[in-house]
Amino acid sequence: MKQPFFYDITLRDGNQALKKPWRQEEKEIVFEKLTELKVQGVEIGFPASSQMDFDSCVKLAEIAPSNMIVSVLSRCVQSDITAAVNSVKKAKIPRVHTFLTLSPFHMKYVLAKQPDEVRKIVIDAVSFAYRELIKENKNGQIQFSCEHFGDCAENLDFVIDTFKQCQDMGVTVINLPNTVERYRPGVFVRMVERVRNALDESVTIAVHNHNDLGMATATTVESYFHGAVQLECALNGLGERAGNTNLYEVAVALHNCGVDVPIDLSKIYETALTVSQMAKIPIFEKAPLIGPDALAHRSGIHQDGALKTKDMEMGAYRPIHPSLIGRNDDEKIGITSQSGKTAIFETISKAGYPITLQEAVRIAPIVKESAEKIGELSTGQIIDIYFSETFNVKGHFQLENFKHIKGGTFEFEFLYKNKDFIAKATGNGPIDACIKALRDSGFNIKLLHYEQSALGEEVFGAGSTAMTVVHIEDETGREIIGRARHGSTAVANIRAIFNALNIIYK
Ligand code: KIV
Ligand code: ZN
Numbered sequence: 001m002k003q004p005f006f007y008d009i010t011l012r013d014g015n016q017a018l019k020k021p022w023r024q025e026e027k028e029i030v031f032e033k034l035t036e037l038k039v040q041g042v043e044i045g046f047p048a049s050s051q052m053d054f055d056s057c058v059k060l061a062e063i064a065p066s067n068m069i070v071s072v073l074s075r076c077v078q079s080d081i082t083a084a085v086n087s088v089k090k091a092k093i094p095r096v097h098t099f100l101t102l103s104p105f106h107m108k109y110v111l112a113k114q115p116d117e118v119r120k121i122v123i124d125a126v127s128f129a130y131r132e133l134i135k136e137n138k139n140g141q142i143q144f145s146c147e148h149f150g151d152c153a154e155n156l157d158f159v160i161d162t163f164k165q166c167q168d169m170g171v172t173v174i175n176l177p178n179t180v181e182r183y184r185p186g187v188f189v190r191m192v193e194r195v196r197n198a199l200d201e202s203v204t205i206a207v208h209n210h211n212d213l214g215m216a217t218a219t220t221v222e223s224y225f226h227g228a229v230q231l232e233c234a235l236n237g238l239g240e241r242a243g244n245t246n247l248y249e250v251a252v253a254l255h256n257c258g259v260d261v262p263i264d265l266s267k268i269y270e271t272a273l274t275v276s277q278m279a280k281i282p283i284f285e286k287a288p289l290i291g292p293d294a295l296a297h298r299s300g301i302h303q304d305g306a307l308k309t310k311d312m313e314m315g316a317y318r319p320i321h322p323s324l325i326g327r328n329d330d331e332k333i334g335i336t337s338q339s340g341k342t343a344i345f346e347t348i349s350k351a352g353y354p355i356t357l358q359e360a361v362r363i364a365p366i367v368k369e370s371a372e373k374i375g376e377l378s379t380g381q382i383i384d385i386y387f388s389e390t391f392n393v394k395g396h397f398q399l400e401n402f403k404h405i406k407g408g409t410f411e412f413e414f415l416y417k418n419k420d421f422i423a424k425a426t427g428n429g430p431i432d433a434c435i436k437a438l439r440d441s442g443f444n445i446k447l448l449h450y451e452q453s454a455l456g457e458e459v460f461g462a463g464s465t466a467m468t469v470v471h472i473e474d475e476t477g478r479e480i481i482g483r484a485r486h487g488s489t490a491v492a493n494i495r496a497i498f499n500a501l502n503i504i505y506k
Contacts, residue, residue, distance in 0.1 A: 005230045007041035007206065008034050008247060010275070011060070012073055014238030016046065018279055024056040031060050033235070033271045038264045039247075041069035041230070043097060046170050047087035048080040057087035064091050069461045071095035071143065076125030080166045081132060089136040094487045096129045096142055097175070098122075102159045103148035115155070119162050123169060130170035142172035145208065150178035150188055153242055167203050173205035173230060178219060181242075182212070185219040189226045196227030206230030209245045211237060216245040221253045236283070236290075248272065248289050248480055252320055268325035288319075295322055296332040298376070300340025306331050319502065334384055337371040340364065348386050351379055354453065354469070355386065359481055362503065363389045390483050395502025402430070402494050414498070416505075431470070431493045443501065447474040452489065468496040474504045 005343035010030060015021050020028065023231055027044075034042050046059065057072050064070045070091035076098050088094040101107060107118050126144050133140035144166045146152065152159045163174050176195060188209075196205050207223040207230070208475040209216040220231050237246035251263045272290040272430040276283045285293040294316055305316030310331065313321050318331060334342045344367055345360035367385055371377050377385075386396070398415040407409055410433040423441045427433035435447050437478050449471035467485040468497045470493075476479060484502025486492040 001259075002229045003262055004224055004254060005041060005204070006039045006247065006251065006263055007043065007069075007071070007230050007232045008039045008234065009043045009208070009232050009244055010034070010238055010247075012043040012045050013208075013240060013244050014234045014236075014279075017238065017240045017243070020280075022278065024052070027056050027060065028063075030235070030275065030278065031063070033063055033267070033274055035068070037247075037267050037271060038262060039068075040262060041071060041095070041231075043071045043073060044090040045087075046073040048074060048077075048083040054083060054087050058090070059092065061088045061091035066376075069093045069095055069141065071097045073097050073099070074129065076100045076121050078125075080130060081125060081129045085129070085132045085136055089133070089140075091137075091197050093139045093141065094133065095139050095140070095173075096133050097145065097173075098129055098142065099145035099147050099175075100123050100125070101147040101179075102144075102155070102162055104155050105151055106148050108146045115158055119158075119165070122162060123165050126166050126171050127169040132168075134247075141173065142169075143175055143206070143288040144171045145175035145177055145206075147177055148179045149176040149191070149425045150180065150182065152189065153191060156191060156194060160195055162202075163195060163199060167199055172202065173204045173206055175230070175232065176207050176223075176228070177208035177232075178210060178216070179208075180212055181216060181219070185215050185222050187221050189222045191225040192223045192228050194205060206232055208232035210239060211242045211245065214242070217249040217253065220245045220250050221257075224250075224254065224259075233322050236272055236281065238275070238279060238281070246288075247327065252289060253326065255324075256319065265324055266326040269327040272440065289325055290327075292332075293332075295327070297343070298334040298336045300336040300343065302341035303333055303340055303346075305307035306333070307346050311416075313325065335367060335371060335377045336375065337368050339367070339371070344382065347379055347382050351383055353386060354467075355390070355484070356481060358479075359390060366482065391485060391499065393482075393502040396505055397498050397501045399494060399498045402434070404430070406488075408433060410434065410437070412494070416441075416443075429441040429493075431497065432492050434494055434497050438497075438501070444475045445503070445504065447471070447503070448473050449478060450493075452492075466492040468492040470496045470500055472497065472500040472504065478504075480504050 011027055015150045041468040045053045045057040047057045061070050072084045072088045074080040074096055084096045110232055126142055130142050207220055207228040207240040209219045233247035233250050234244040237243040248268045251261050255261045283290055283293050294356045297303045302317045309316045333346055341364045345357050348355045396417045400413040402412045410430050411424045413422050423437035423439050425433045425436035427436050452467040453467040466489040470482045472480050480503050484495035486490045
């Protein structure tokens, strides 16, 4: 199978559909992006359309890399062809791209001409273009497009016959545009296959699919597997109406199918952002690959799968690893009422705060409740919940005061369900004394593990010198984690126990 040939039409079909077509300097920026992407052929404009377009074609043809095919559009009209030849002749490999419809509907209602008359115009035009271009540059190439090829199912024999005559006149690229996408990809692809089988191997078959029904990528990709080698695409899918086939989608789809794609895929994301800004067309939230939401996961099941396969090339819920297209914003985990513990865990850990999966399970219902009211929560809102549910847990217990009496003896004053308790105990430090005092007061808990985290200052900033983590076992054998932070280690220790108590005695 031949390597696909990417032919970009952003500067022509894309540009002609902009509310404010680009000036030459802007076209140069886009052209530079196309060069960086290593696109093999670029249609740089329609020189007969205006002096500005002619001048910018001259400039781009001059600066194009020597291995790039530089093409300009021309109607099947001698003055257009002359302008086209003059604008592109300085390119190393210039191409004049002529077009006319051969569709029965358009010949009748738009051109108001008989098929044989139209065919004659085509053949005269391509032979004139060939002669004129070759005179100027022996590397010159001629492309012919049958505009509205997708509407030619009923006269395909006539169309193929015209293509054969074009081939005899020196045309080396036959383009098959789905100028308006009306039907299904399978119908179009079968027509492509018929043309491919009817023409010489030396003729390149191209497809140029508009996206009126949203299937242009599918049609282009499948056309490649049925003989089309030149794939006409546009950056960000720019182009008339719903646009042209999006280059990024085709390139990545073929890459995923194991095709050797001659595009620098890692430049895609950056290019998309530049083009969006230049076209003043924001990238749709849900745009495949490049949309802000294209790699976001919101349901618990998806988040779980996404996180488990995060660093793998193939992800549970994504078509590519974001780095393939130069995206480094990773897979976004959006927290909504549909989200689960894994996503909460990941969001808080990623923000740099300590949390265990067990704690994420505990705060998940509170996060859900909040998301039900607000909608998707920001990281800041999730962190707020984490703080109040971890470091300042509200419940039946309230620590009123504690003091060091002497030696290992401490006194604790606290409320439980508004009842005042004062308990004194002696232990191996305040934590041990506190656990004993609580047991003496009827709260049968055991300290399993204790940690004084050095992370305090690093994570929470200056002033938060101590963070305590206690693992407490309740009467049923359940293990609960309590955390607290404070400038005084002793206060952090006792508060951590009370935070744990408020989780245990709900
Ligand atoms: O959509 C189309 O048919 C075109 C042609 C000029 C190739 O853009
Ligand atoms: Zn088009």
